[in-house]
Amino acid sequence: MGLIVDLKGRKVSELSVEEFYGLIELVFQHGVICVKDQQLDLSDELLPCISKIGNVIKLPAQFAFNNVQPDLPQISRIGNIKPDGTLVPGVKNAEYWHQDGDFWGFPKSFLLNWLLSKEIPEQGGETGFLDLLGGYEQLDQEFQEKLEGGYFDISVRDIDDFQNPNPADFGLPDSVRHQAVYSHPILQKKHLYVGSIFNTLHLKNGETIATKTMIQEIENNKKLSYYHKYQKGDLLIWDNTTTMHRSMGGFFDKPRLLYRGYSNVSQFHLDLYKKVIVQQ
Numbered sequence: 707m708g709l710i711v712d713l714k715g716r717k718v719s720e721l722s723v724e725e726f727y728g729l730i731e732l733v734f735q736h737g738v739i740c741v742k743d744q745q746l747d748l749s750d751e752l753l754p755c756i757s758k759i760g761n762v763i764k765l766p767a768q769f770a771f772n773n774v775q776p777d778l779p780q781i782s783r784i785g786n787i788k789p790d791g792t793l794v795p796g797v798k799n800a801e802y803w804h805q806d807g808d809f810w811g812f813p814k815s816f817l818l819n820w821l822l823s824k825e826i827p828e829q830g831g832e833t834g835f836l837d838l839l840g841g842y843e844q845l846d847q848e849f850q851e852k853l854e855g856g857y858f859d860i861s862v863r864d865i866d867d868f869q870n871p872n873p874a875d876f877g878l879p880d881s882v883r884h885q886a887v888y889s890h891p892i893l894q895k896k897h898l899y900v901g902s903i904f905n906t907l908h909l910k911n912g913e914t915i916a917t918k919t920m921i922q923e924i925e926n927n928k929k930l931s932y933y934h935k936y937q938k939g940d941l942l943i944w945d946n947t948t949t950m951h952r953s954m955g956g957f958f959d960k961p962r963l964l965y966r967g968y969s970n971v972s973q974f975h976l977d978l979y980k981k982v983i984v985q986q
Contacts, residue, residue, distance in 0.1 A: 830956025
């Protein structure tokens, strides 16, 4: 998994419709891509790109580590730098394997994540990724069959970084149920859906399995992982349904700042994507 894309000095925002959806096709095929040298204006260039493949998600500030870009609530500031330049010490947000938005049911949890690097620490600060398509494919047939009908009950209360929020305060149900296995709407391939390292898988035979065990088996297969070391201007785009990710930490209070946005891929955007791709 993981693919480096060099647009030879062009910006993502300058691509034609056909070129843009061709780029998104690479995201679905590889799980995560890095587009190099993307010095994008957040309002005029990044956000319009995010909106081309889905509805732009505006997170409550509490779900964005209370660090949102001023006047752009759709953009979260990932790292340890506040808008006024203040450096927040001891930041360890998201240093565990997870899928964003697992507290939403499908299809709202069908997200593409966009992460644009701005300030890069001298050491550490990488983002890790795991391939949940490959994670499913590496399972033996017997266990694949056991997973059919399996599920996770996931609540926003279970996310430590969010400081035990009340779901009702954010218009969320107390919990949502995710299938352990989904069929990807574009690839038409089965993949695991795990949520985070803190969840518990319930099998139809009554057996339970800690997701930590499942994640460890994927992580142990080097072909199913990718660790990105940033350069300034890197734009990462990934399919949140078929990948897990985490901050690898290790930047020890050195300045780190990335801008994050989400596309919630709706049926409308899927239909448009398919139409453009088929015509090429």
